[in-house]
Amino acid sequence: MTALELKPEKVKTYLKLLTEACVSLDSNKGTLRKHMWEFLYDKYGTSIDYRDFLLAIRRFLTEGKIISNNGIFEMHNEVINEVREKTPTPALKSKAADGRVSDSTLYLKFLQG
Numbered sequence: 001m002t003a004l005e006l007k008p009e010k011v012k013t014y015l016k017l018l019t020e021a022c023v024s025l026d027s028n029k030g031t032l033r034k035h036m037w038e039f040l041y042d043k044y045g046t047s048i049d050y051r052d053f054l055l056a057i058r059r060f061l062t063e064g065k066i067i068s069n070n071g072i073f074e075m076h077n078e079v080i081n082e083v084r085e086k087t088p089t090p091a092l093k094s095k096a097a098d099g100r101v102s103d104s105t106l107y108l109k110f111l112q113g
Helices: 008-024 033-047 050-063 077-085 103-112
Strands: 066-069 072-075
Touching: 008 033, 008 050, 008 072, 008 077, 033 050, 050 066, 072 077
Parallel strands: none
Antiparallel strands: 066 072
């Protein structure tokens, strides 16, 4: 592994995070990288790293899990279905900790169907 690769233990986490961002922000054509980052940073704050975010996008583009069309990204349908079947995003704390229903709770309900 070189210095410019996503650590293996972070791959599943960032796949779920990017899927969450794409599904939550989905427009007809996809989502800009900037909007995905803003969504995730607003939700998880410093629990996520911008460098890892970029490395994850690059990795998933080469694996075909993210589709890019002129800088507009969307998750492949098979990846969305795979993430829905798996467990929720682990070990990240949402910034909404004041007893309200957070976006992550709504997202988990979405994943469960």
